[in-house]
Every structure is written in C-alpha cells, then in structure tokens.
Amino acid sequence: MPSSKYEVFSQSVEVLLSPNVLFEIPKFQRTYAWGGEEIGQLISDVFGESSRDDLPYFLGSIVIATKSTSDGVLSEIILDGQQRLTTISLIIAALVQRMNENQLEDATENKKYLFSKRVKGSRKPKLTLQDDDQRVYETLLNDTSLYIDVKFRDTRVGTALGKIFKAL
Numbered sequence: 194m195p196s197s198k199y200e201v202f203s204q205s206v207e208v209l210l211s212p213n214v215l216f217e218i219p220k221f222q223r224t225y226a227w228g229g230e231e232i233g234q235l236i237s238d239v240f241g242e243s244s245r246d247d248l249p250y251f252l253g254s255i256v257i258a259t260k261s262t263s264d265g266v267l268s269e270i271i272l273d274g275q276q277r278l279t280t281i282s283l284i285i286a287a288l289v290q291r292m293n294e295n296q297l298e299d300a301t302e303n304k305k306y307l308f309s310k311r312v313k314g315s316r317k318p319k320l321t322l323q324d325d326d327q328r329v330y331e332t333l334l335n336d337t338s339l340y341i342d343v344k345f346r347d348t349r350v351g352t353a354l355g356k357i358f359k360a361l
Contacts, residue, residue: 206252206281210306210319215268217260217321218275225326225349227276229356235280236360253277268321275322280353282307282320282334287357290337307334326350 255274271278285306292300308316322330329350333340337354345351 207306209255209278210282210285213309215309215317215319215321216257216271216278217268218271218279218323220323222271222275222323224323225276225279225330225353227280227353231276232280232353232356233360235277236284236357239284252281271320279320279322279330279350280357282318283350283354283357284361286334286337287354287361290358291361322350 253274255278256272258270258272260268260270285303289300289303289307292303307319309319318331318334320330321327326349329345329348333345333350333354337358339345340351340354340358342351346355
C-alpha cells in the first residue's frame with residue numbers, strides 16, 4: 194500500500210498557535226462570515242459548564258497546506274477551519290483585553306498567540322485574512338476596544354468581536 198502524502202494529527206490550540214507559525218487564508222476561501230449563533234455555540238462549547246466534563250475539547254478539523262514565499266518565509270495555508278481559527282483568535286484578543294483591564298500580569302504574554310515575530314523581527318498577526326477583513330482584523334487585534342467605533346462595529350470582524358465581548 195503506498196504511503197499517504199498527508200499527515201493527520203491532534204494539536205492543542207496552544208501548539209497550533211505557537212510563536213513561529215503564520216497562517217494565511219487564501220483568496221478563494223470565503224470571507225469571515227460567522228454570526229452570533231456560531232460564535233455563541235463555540236464560546237458555550239469552550240467555556241460552558243459541560244465543557245469541563247468533556248476535556249479536552251475537540252475544536253474540529255483544520256486543514257493546512259504549507260507554502261513557501263519568495264522571501265523564504267513558510268506560511269500555513271488554511272484550507273478548512275478558517276472561521277473557527279479566526280473566531281478563536283478574536284476570543285483570545287478579547288480575553289487579553291479583559292486581562293489588561295484587570296491588570297493581570299500575563300496579558301502581554303498571551304499576545305504571543307495572536308502575533309508572530311518571525312517575519313524579520315516585526316510584529317505581524319499570525320493569521321492573514323482576505324484584504325477587507327484583514328485591515329479590520331489587524332486594527333482590532335492591536336486595540337480590541339475599537340470594535341465599538343462606527344468604522345468597525347458594522348464589519349463582520351467587528352460584529353463578531355462585539356458578540357464575543359458580550360458573551361464573556
């Protein structure tokens with residue numbers, strides 16, 4: 194039997210979002226589209242009472258392909274699971290904001306799950322969305338409190354972050 198060219202393995206979100214990983218959502222994928230129902234279900238699954246009984250929580254499959262860019266940087270292309278991964282990163286951003294508000298020491302440390310320093314020492318979001326979504330996403334990762342600003346609150350990503358803050 195020929196060997197498979199695909200690898201399947203289980204990872205925690207912490208490992209998946211390790212410091213040196215960059216993810217890109219290709220142009221042929223749909224833009225960020227999760228609404229309140231999907232976001233609420235994910236938050237309930239991860240933080241709800243029943244989730245404590247079912248650890249570890251299975252987030253679902255995320256299909257990734259590796260791509261090498263012209264400058265030699267390896268990037269992981271998200272072929273499936275981009276909605277979940279984007280929402281998880283927004284949840285982490287909201288949690289970091291809540292930690293900052295409560296002056297908890299680990300808030301800055303947890304930004305490592307949102308940003309990569311791998312690209313020539315510059316801080317870059319680990320996840321690259323489609324163009325329109327990316328501008329809003331990057332702005333909100335840098336300052337989550339802006340989700341209430343009129344420029345952002347009616348965008349898909351801004352609306353999602355608002356729903357996340359209400360749920361937390």
